[in-house]
Amino acid sequence: MKKLILSAATLAVVAGMAHAGSHSVVRMGTEGAYPPWNLINDAGEVDGFERELGDELCARAELTCEWVTNDWDSIIPNLVSGNYDVIIAGMSITDERDEVIDFTQAYTPPDPSVYAALSDDVDVTSGVIAAQAGTLQAGYVAESGATLIEFATPDETIAAVTNGEADAVLADWSFIETALAANSDLMEAGEPVVLGKGVGMGLRESDGELKAKFDAAIQSMKDDGSLNELIAKWEVSSQW
């Protein structure tokens, strides 16, 4: 074991001498389970709106980027601990998260979250509502008077409704839209609610330089309309 640690450390040291300098590679952390925002495609690679957006932003900011996936539950702790440099995972900008990490400007505007259920007359203020743990929607449901049940992945929230465990699920409309297309039994229910301040990239608070680069890249994509084109292509949200 000691030898393993040593040889791993030596290897890393040698590799480190070859190219030093901060952020020669920017590691982009995403969840890979939230289509159409981010997903693992059939070839086993990260794909979706944020993959295309992230690659374009990296090209504009002249950064070399690499994609990694991480569980949603531990996506913020692993960012602040330095396992990757950016969270780009459909994460809404909220005050609560902003205390721990920094956000770039939003790349999609705040959009309504919608309920999906097996019938459209479900009472979403008193029933049992599924939401992904640690999301805006989970926070909203908890305060809406309904009974909240949380799941680790978005897929499980949909499964909870289709198997009757929950009366409805609350999530971003783009995700619900995708789920509706895959499950013919599901339909929209209740009134949409607007949550958050839009979706942005999350960075460590100590990483101001990188944040400025991405802010500028997002601004340039907003200015030349390419961001709107991407949003339209993947149907993730309303446009700017």
Next chain:
Amino acid sequence: MFEWCADPDTLEGFAWVACYLTNGKHLTAYMSFGTVMLLLAITAPVSLAFGFAGATAARSPVAPLRWLGKGYTAIVRGVPDIVFFLFFVIALDQGFEWMRHQVLCPDWTEPIRQGSDFVVCPAAKLPLSNAPQAVHEVYGFFLAVLTFAIVFGAFAANILFGAMRAVPRAQMETAEAYGMSHRQAFWRVLIPQMWIFALPGLSNLWMILVKATPLLFLLGVEDIVYWARELGGSKGPIFDYPHPDWSLWYFSALLVFYLGLTRVSEVVLGRITRKLSHGQATVAGEALRG
């Protein structure tokens, strides 16, 4: 994989299934079976080594060593596994990076802890942020093995500690009467005889380790349970191979895999028990004399 898979929309029946089961995602998922087996193959001996060290330390006549051995088993056994698995990866990783930071960047003036951020100099990152993803994955796997070994080592230590005490006292007295030193008696008489007493506990531990491998995903390693969940979830038209929720099928396959693995383990452990019983002063050993 097959040439005729180029356009999944035109496929039907068997061809669709064949192409679906051999797409890049499934091939990666099949590889993860190897990851799990590799984890077991490395973790089992390493935990046993940790356990052996812990048990010998706990028996040591030197008080600080004894406290260390007993403390290790008591603390690790007393804390819920999931706490260890969530805490250890980040703590171990930060610990390694902190040590590298002290050695590699003595001139660094900024604090390492900035609010909730953990910032070490770029050269101290482990692995370096520009290292290929494969290196990151190997490092993550290594952390997982270490975490599993620490946790399961504590249980193994307790089992071996008990097994060492179960060896009949008369055996040790005889060894000493023959003029063996303490060390000689330990290695030549106690150790060879203790395994048969340790085996029931160790085989239990092995079974628990087999079942604990899904915790790998908590440690950031994409294991078979992660892939079953990912592949089984319903896939909309955005994917090449859309399908409804097939979790049940994928998890059934896992069930078969794990049952098969535990069955094979039982057979192998049965043989080892028989082998170790030979010439032992136990009921099973006596029965084999016939």
